[in-house]
Amino acid sequence: MARVFYENVYKRWKETVAVKDFTLEIADKEFLVLVGPSGSGKSTALRLLAGLDSISDGKIYIGDRVINDVAPKDRDIAMVFQTYALYPHMSVHDNVGFGLRLRKMPKDQIHEKVVQAAQVLGIEPLLDRKPGQLSGGQRQRVALARAIVREPEVFLLDEPLSNLDAKLRVQTRAEISKLHQRLGTTFIYVTHDQVEAMTMATQIAVMNFGVIQQVGTPQFLYDHPTNIFVAGFIGSPSMNFFEVTVTGDADQVRLVDDNGLSLPVPAEKRRALESYRDKKIVFGIRPEDIHDPNFVPPETEVAPFDAEVEVTELMGNEVFLHLAHGETKFLARVDPRTVAKQGIKMELMVSMDNMHVFDFESEQRIFTPEEEGKVELDRSVEEEPAEEQVARRQSEVPQDQADQD
Amino acid sequence: MKRGPYPAGPEGESRGDLQDEAFEDEEVRDEKEGSPEYPFGPPPAEEEGTGARLARAVGRGPLHAVIIGISILWMIPALGLLVSSFRERQAITRTGWWRAFTTPTEFTIQNYQDVLTGQGMGTAFINSVIITVPATILTVMVAALAAYAFAWMPLPGRNWWFLLVVALMVVPIQLTLIPVLRLFADLGLTGTYWGIWLAHAAYGLPLGVFLLRNFFVALPKDLLESAFLEGASHTTAFFRIVLPLSVPSLAALGIFQFLWVWNDLLIALVYLGGTRDVAPMTVVISNLVSSFGTEWHLLTAAAFVSVILPLAIFFALQRYFVQGLLAGAVKG
Numbered sequence: 191m192a193r194v195f196y197e198n199v200y201k202r203w204k205e206t207v208a209v210k211d212f213t214l215e216i217a218d219k220e221f222l223v224l225v226g227p228s229g230s231g232k233s234t235a236l237r238l239l240a241g242l243d244s245i246s247d248g249k250i251y252i253g254d255r256v257i258n259d260v261a262p263k264d265r266d267i268a269m270v271f272q273t274y275a276l277y278p279h280m281s282v283h284d285n286v287g288f289g290l291r292l293r294k295m296p297k298d299q300i301h302e303k304v305v306q307a308a309q310v311l312g313i314e315p316l317l318d319r320k321p322g323q324l325s326g327g328q329r330q331r332v333a334l335a336r337a338i339v340r341e342p343e344v345f346l347l348d349e350p351l352s353n354l355d356a357k358l359r360v361q362t363r364a365e366i367s368k369l370h371q372r373l374g375t376t377f378i379y380v381t382h383d384q385v386e387a388m389t390m391a392t393q394i395a396v397m398n399f400g401v402i403q404q405v406g407t408p409q410f411l412y413d414h415p416t417n418i419f420v421a422g423f424i425g426s427p428s429m430n431f432f433e434v435t436v437t438g439d440a441d442q443v444r445l446v447d448d449n450g451l452s453l454p455v456p457a458e459k460r461r462a463l464e465s466y467r468d469k470k471i472v473f474g475i476r477p478e479d480i481h482d483p484n485f486v487p488p489e490t491e492v493a494p495f496d497a498e499v500e501v502t503e504l505m506g507n508e509v510f511l512h513l514a515h516g517e518t519k520f521l522a523r524v525d526p527r528t529v530a531k532q533g534i535k536m537e538l539m540v541s542m543d544n545m546h547v548f549d550f551e552s553e554q555r556i557f558t559p560e561e562e563g564k565v566e567l568d569r570s571v572e573e574e575p576a577e578e579q580v581a582r583r584q585s586e587v588p589q590d591q592a593d594q595d
Numbered sequence: 596m597k598r599g600p601y602p603a604g605p606e607g608e609s610r611g612d613l614q615d616e617a618f619e620d621e622e623v624r625d626e627k628e629g630s631p632e633y634p635f636g637p638p639p640a641e642e643e644g645t646g647a648r649l650a651r652a653v654g655r656g657p658l659h660a661v662i663i664g665i666s667i668l669w670m671i672p673a674l675g676l677l678v679s680s681f682r683e684r685q686a687i688t689r690t691g692w693w694r695a696f697t698t699p700t701e702f703t704i705q706n707y708q709d710v711l712t713g714q715g716m717g718t719a720f721i722n723s724v725i726i727t728v729p730a731t732i733l734t735v736m737v738a739a740l741a742a743y744a745f746a747w748m749p750l751p752g753r754n755w756w757f758l759l760v761v762a763l764m765v766v767p768i769q770l771t772l773i774p775v776l777r778l779f780a781d782l783g784l785t786g787t788y789w790g791i792w793l794a795h796a797a798y799g800l801p802l803g804v805f806l807l808r809n810f811f812v813a814l815p816k817d818l819l820e821s822a823f824l825e826g827a828s829h830t831t832a833f834f835r836i837v838l839p840l841s842v843p844s845l846a847a848l849g850i851f852q853f854l855w856v857w858n859d860l861l862i863a864l865v866y867l868g869g870t871r872d873v874a875p876m877t878v879v880i881s882n883l884v885s886s887f888g889t890e891w892h893l894l895t896a897a898a899f900v901s902v903i904l905p906l907a908i909f910f911a912l913q914r915y916f917v918q919g920l921l922a923g924a925v926k927g
Contacts (some may be wrong), residue, residue: 263826275817279839289825
């Protein structure tokens with residue numbers, strides 16, 4: 191029973207504000223990923239919960255207890271550090287059992303628990319070694335074992351994969367997900383890598399400049415980014431943006447720009463754009479929603495779009511086209527059978543069903559999910575038990591997404 | 596115009612970290628990791644052929660020759676002293692020490708017997724040990740405790756206090772002799788071992804605190820934070836984590852302090868007095884020089900008696916200077 195609740199939390203370092211009005215509820219058994227670029231305050235938010243930095247303002251609850259003034263060791267949390275923070279002078283066994291020893295647990299009981307934790311992570315044969323004799327992946331496991339051996343209410347993981355090589359990272363990602371399912375404990379995971387966030391989280395909180403931008407399931411954030419920042423951050427390769435003007439009347443709304451772009455807006459999305467007539471907005475489209483005219487998926491509402499091909503990258507199962515439209519560079523992810531040569535002008539099809547539009551000034555999303563006719567809402571998702579989300583999530587995330595590293 | 600894309604690729608995460616010194620050190624280490632030879636990961640395993648190793652040894656030949664040359668040059672006088680200390684008085688005055696090897700029968704240990712028993716070097720040796728060992732241990736212990744506080748305990752104005760301690764290093768010892776002697780007289784510490792232990796510890800602390808604090812601060816921050824999260828108090832963190840990982844720096848400070856106290860004449864003379872039953876070897880040797888200025892056979896033997904222990908200590912601890920005890924603490 192470990193709900194974590196940040197209530198209007200602030201962290202200030204002299205003049206700079208690292209975390210600003212941070213309010214976030216993390217349900218029991220959730221796998222929450224805090225994601226954001228460097229310096230966005232995500233690590234600080236985690237350290238406030240761990241008690242490694244003091245809270246300037248606001249309250250943090252674990253369960254029903256306010257933990258602002260509780261010592262780190264009494265918060266019933268365990269943390270895995272980016273650098274693993276293993277004690278180099280102790281054996282793996284003593285590293286894992288260190289916390290238990292400090293809690294004055296009898297020796298044989300410690301041994302039993304250490305061996306159990308080691309079995310879970312498959313490091314039993316390494317128990318007598320020193321951390322210096324282990325590979326990066328093995329050290330990572332020891333750090334995880336040290337965290338789980340104390341059976342804490344909440345796990346904190348601070349960029350635990352960023353020191354592993356790409357292959358090991360993909361592997362460990364899956365293992366941490368499995369560990370979460372197995373333990374059924376709240377996990378809070380900090381990363382700057384949106385792929386990790388998409389693949390592991392039941393809930394993602396995107397941060398920038400110390401402020402939470404959006405909270406939701408990975409799929410929801412992908413489909414309904416609330417502002418330009420989230421739209422550009424979630425998804426790889428990231429979304430393309432174009433400055434356009436809204437023109438036309440009630441029957442025929444179009445997005446146009448100075449370079450001859452003219453995209454018709456689908457009927458069900460026109461109403462939301464009414465108040466923007468003759469104004470500038472930002473039009474966003476993901477690379478995978480731009481198609482070669484010959485390979486448009488069936489039942490997609492598309493609009494033509496001219497661009498010059500600058501570079502083509504064949505990935506095997508798809509082709510990345512680096513394109514230029516006037517001054518704007520953008521990226522399309524098209525069918526591998528596409529014939530495109532450097533320097534040619536080609537017509538592309540944009541899937542307007544998946545268009546995103548943002549206010550030019552505030553950079554906020556213009557459509558609300560209801561207006562787009564999509565039923566799945568942020569709130570309704572939160573009611574769903576975490577276990578089901580874990581299971582669902584794994585079928586949801588596209589496989590090629592997971593391999594982008 | 597394209598807005599974005601916003602940075603989403605892998606990039607180093609920098610915390611808003613206030614531990615400047617610790618942070619700087621980390622950066623230095625990072626630079627080393629990303630050495631130009633192996634920018635993408637750890638260096639390949641050390642499996643070079645004999646040829647390559649030979650080529651490298653030859654390439655370094657000139658450097659080694661210079662180093663060995665300087666070392667030999669440096670050791671010749673000491674060797675001369677050592678040889679002379681085993682020669683009879685007449686032999687020393689008659690020929691140079693390098694001639695000694697032509698007549699091996701001349702060697703004798705009589706000089707050492709004379710110095711140790713007749714001239715009181717034996718008692719002085721014991722006195723030196725009694726003075727030096729506790730003074731060294733006291734300094735290292737107190738310096739380690741203070742350095743831990745300066746490095747890891749959140750105290751108001753911590754860095755200013757540290758600066759003050761470091762500033763004490765510039766105060767000349769001679770300046771303090773009279774006030775401290777008066778204080779010792781009031782406390783009844785003059786001429787006692789306690790007095791000289793405290794004096795040496797006090798004079799050694801600024802450097803010791805400075806040295807150890809900078810080492811402690813450079814320990815990975817995560818290591819201590821992890822310990823605190825697991826329930827360690829400052830005492831536990833100090834004894835279980837910081838001390839075991841700082842053995843090289845503790846040994847370094849120990850050697851410095853040991854040599855300084857062992858070779859000290861001034862402080863011993865001022866606070867302890869020159870009486871025979873408490874005088875350390877430095878005092879006895881200086882007396883020998885003034886009363887037996889021409890008795891080379893005695894002086895050389897006395898000198899060697901006085902360097903035996905420091906030499907032994909140095910060789911015993913020197914491996915800590917080169918040992919990287921931190922290997923495996925963090926990825927690297």
